[in-house]
Amino acid sequence: MTLTRTTCPYCGVGCGVLAGADGTIQGDPKHPANFGRLCSKGSALGETIDLSGRLLSPKVDGQTTDWDTALDRVARAFSDAIAEHGPDSVAFYVSGQILTEDYYVANKLMKGYIGSANIDTNSRLCMASSVAGHKRAFGTDTVPGTYEDLEEADLIVLVGSNLAWCHPVLHQRIAAAKAARPEMRVINVDPRRTATTDLADVHLRILPDGDAALFNGLLAHLDSTGAVDRAYVDAHVNGFDAALAQAQAEDPTASGLSAEDLAAFYAEWTGTQKVVTVYSQGVNQSSCGTDKVNAILNCHLATGRIGTPGCGPFSVTGQPNAMGGREVGGLANMLANHLDLENADHRACVQTAWDSPTMADHAGLKAVDLFQACADGRIKALWVMSTNPAVSLPDSDGVAAAIAKVPFVAVTDIMENTDTGDLAHVLLPAAGWGEKDGTVTNSERRISRQRAFLPVPGDARPDWKIICDVAARMGWADAFDFETPEAVFAEYVALSKAAEPFARDLDLSVFEGVDYAGLEPTQWPANDRRFFADGAFYHADGKAKMLPVVAPQPRNQGLRLNTGRNRDQWHTMTRTGKAPRLGAHLAEPYLEVHPDDAARAEVTVGDLVRVSSGRGDAILRVLVTDRVAPGQPFAPMHWTRQLTSRSTVNSLVTSTVDPISGQPALKGAGVVIERFTAAWYGFAASVVPLAPRQAYAAVARTRTGWQVELAGTEAPSDWEAEARAATGISDGEVSMVQDPATGGVRVALSRDGVIVALFFAAPTPVEVARSHAIALVGTETPPLQALAGRVPSDRPDPGATVCACFEVGRNTLLAAVAEGATTVEALGAKTCAGTNCGSCKPELAALIAAARVPMAAE
Structure with a gap:
């Protein structure tokens, strides 16, 4: 192969x-x-990469059709809306999962031919505050450093960044560097104790949005201890005095940290020359995210710790091609090649290069505002590409309702059924990863090729081709006559050449005349190039700007919901949800709750709770843990209406945004928690796909089919009918066992002696060996034996999955610990757990520590 x-x-x-x-x-x-x-x-x-669930042909109004019919419908809808209501009546909402070539032609069509800037992206949800902070400080959206800085640093400060789960390979690189140089220090700044904290020498548990107060205090400390690099500031920085005055006027304990913790952190940061500050969603996803970014940048600019090996601020992006989208102007307030939409000369440059009939001259609608415009009727035609805003945006129920109000909606996706696609008038089948060619840019400005290794299935087409086909039908065939993604990339590089007179950071000359097919991963403007060690910023005077940042006051009342990601899942699980081992670690939506908050709500581990806000509610499984602080529950955002009946976490989140970047505050919803009282609880496994229908249902893929966790508010009168409905099996033989004493019910459904579904229900959460039950589906196990719900004594039960890479279960690991594997390394050697990505190592360490307690007691 x-x-x-x-x-x-x-x-x-x-x-x-x-x-x-x-x-x-x-x-x-x-x-x-x-x-x-x-x-x-x-x-x-x-x-x-299998084709299950794939959208393989265009659909119009729910009916399969041909490309000409679908494309004509899209082009006509957009053309009619523009003719009747103007160019700002239409919008594109695109994605950090599309390739740079896709992004480029979508941006060209909207801004240079339709004449509106109403094109925004789901990358707005992950890094817009970094973009705004960079532009305010540097004059352009420049990431100064490289990944090698993470290995060359003597101190790494991770701020609002759970690298171990969200950027595991960078976490591995840091862990390897720390193992090689034990004197390297890592400080984790985060309200939660996460898997990343296990790597850190110090965990600073700040209050939510306490970052600005923390770094304002650092700036004041740098000045008071003589650590400011006056020569660098005088030569290359404006705004120092105002930024310092604001920092000195504030109380750093507003961060939630003690004076002792602050003093220790400030001394370590000040006393270490090679410092890299890595930040991510915990900084960006905030109503003051841009200010928090600038508070961090202020400290690096004040000390000149930027652009040299092992030094600098480092924004790590969530999306695979968020950087590529930023580079080609995929945001509503940007132009291609890091040019400014508000600058008339920049607009003229791009319009000339594109030979376009018009050019957007004002910022378009940013993500949250775009869907508000859908709700109030301003958007008449909407095209969503490769993203699922009906789940991923804040107030996701409101967003779904807003999309449903738009007179015409087109959705380009690889999957036939998504929460957003189900609202579309036209569905356009896209080629997926492995089926199309193009480029992506990673967090260190490195452009790499995505290459096809699979045939394009059915009638699917790459995104850039679909966009060009629509553009041609709107009358602009000559401008979008690209035959290959290579031709699109070449035009993008040529535009960089045309923009040279403006002396921007985005210099793609290294890609001129490149062998596109054989393109090696390459950083712009050149490999291993860092920015700003000698100044040369991109404001008009060539200097950087430090900004005065006002830190928000801490908010201690009530519960504040923190949202984020799971270790093994990606966004709305369109892709990762297809991999059984990725769902085995945490198979249903959950809420981490501090023991104090759980006691007040009178809930415990395994209970279901209803979490409510002013926007919506969700039913989630409780995990009681001190990994979260009191008053700060946490829930991942991955589950969709395709997979759950009522657990879309972003339905709880308000639409509050950072006023500068437009990035939503996804981590700040005020919520109320109450026990969800169910009449019965259940678990089922089946060979057929399952649809959530009960009051609580959470579906996940398994090696033998699908599983579902269940809860209902009324006990069924017919348990066989309930089991068939829950498992999707309407035929076959039924074997049922009921226990009048406990109220428990167990049902096996078989066809020709093969078990096709198992169903377990009880008045309390069901106790059953789930991995064992799942493994029995599709086998010829006698039904009554299967209904025992227990693993036979001669067959070990691996238990709940801990290591997804090698599918190693908790019971397997505990057995290895009992046999003497009492270090993470020994456990890895015996079971392979933790030896691939390493993200489960903190859980392995915790499991070993927990096992030692009873051993010591004995």
Whole structure:
């Protein structure tokens, strides 16, 4: 099997992958982002390339059709809306999962031909505050450093960044560097104790949005201890005095940290020259995210700790091509090639290069505002590409309702059924990862190729081609006559050449005349190039700007919901949800609750709770843990209406945004928690796909089919009918056992002696060996034996999955600990757990520690 060099489609680390059409997946040892490492999600990519659930033909009004009919409908709808209501009556909402070439033609069509800037992206949800902070400080959206800085630093400060789960390969690189140089220090600044905290020497548990107060205090400390690099500031920075005065006027304990913790942190940061401050969603996803970014940048600018090996601020992006989208102007307030939409000369440059009939001259609607415009009737035609805003945006129920109000909605996706696609008038089938070619840019400005290694299935087409086909039908065929993604990339590089007179940071000259097919992963403007060690910023005077930042006052009343991601899942699980091992670790939506908050709500581990806000509610499974602070519950945002009956977490989140960046405050919803009282609880496994229908239902893929956790508010009068409805099996033989004493019910459904579904229900949460029950589906096990719900004594039960990479269960690990594997390394040697991506190592350590307690007592 020939393996193709490509790039992972998940986070912004941009790992190189060797992929085969048979599902073989390996890390690319030659790719400078990962050097062969992969996380659990990347390792499981081969399990996600099947065609189950794929959208393979265009659909119009729910009916399968041909491309000409679908494209004509899209072009006509957009043309009619523009003619009747003007160009600002239409909008594109695109995605950090599309390739740079896709982004480029979508931006060209909307801004240069339709004449509106109403094109925004789901990357607005992950890094817009970094973009705004960079532009305010540097004059352009420049990431100064490289990944090598993480290995060369003597101190790494991780702020609002759970690298171990969200950017695992960068976490591995830091862990390896720390192992090689134990004197390297890592400080984790986060309201939660996460898997990343396990790597840190110090955990600073700040209050939510306490980052600005923390870094304002650092700036004041730098000045009072003589640590400011006056020569660098005088030569290269404006605004120092105003930024310092504001910092000195504030109380750093508003961060939630003690004076002792602050003093220790400030002393360590001040006394270490090689400092990298890594920040991510915990900083960005806030109503004051841009200010928090600038508070961090202020400290690096004040000390000149930027642009030299092992020094600098580092924004790590969530989306695989968020950076590529930023580069080609995929946001509503940007132009291609880091040019400014508000600058008339920049607009003229792009319009000339595109030979376009018009050019948007004002910022378009940013993501949250765009869907508000859908709700109030301003948007007449909407095109959503490769994203699922009906789940991922704040107030997701309101967003779904807003999309439903738009007179015409087109959705381009690889899947036939998504929460957003189900609202569309036209569905357009896109080629997916492994089926199309193009480029992506990772968090360190490195452009890599995604290459096809699979045939394009059915009638699917790459996104850039679909966009060009619509543009041609709108009358602009000559401007969108690209035959290949290589031709699109060449025009993008040529536009960079045309923009040279403006002396922007985005210099793509290294790609002029490049062999596109054989393109090696390459940073712009050149490999290993850092920015700003000698100034040369992009404001008109060539200097950076430090800004006075007003830190928000802490808010201690009530419960504040923090949202984020799981270790093994990606966004709304369109892709990762297809991989059984990725769902085995945490298979249903959950809420982490501090013991104090759980006691007040009178709930315990395993209970279901209804979480309510002013926007909506969700039913979630309770995990009681001190990983979260009192008053700060946490829930991941991945589950959709396709997979749950009532657990879309972003339905709880308000539409509050940062006023500068437009990025929503996804981590700040005030909520109320109350026990969800169910009449019965259930678990089922089946060979057929399951649809959530009970008051609580959470579906996940398994090796033998599907599983579902259930709860109902009324006890069924007919348990066989309930079991058939829950498992999707309407035929076959039924075997049922009922226990009048406990109220428990167990049902097995079989066809020709083969078990096709198992169903377990009880008045309290069901106790059953779930992995064992799942494994019995599709076997010829006698029904009554299967209904026992217990693992036979001669067959070990691996237990709940801890290591997704090698599917190692908790019971397997506990047995290895009992046999003497009492270190993470020994446990890995015996079971393989933790030896691939390493993200489960904190859980392995905790499991070993918990096992030692009873051992010590004995």
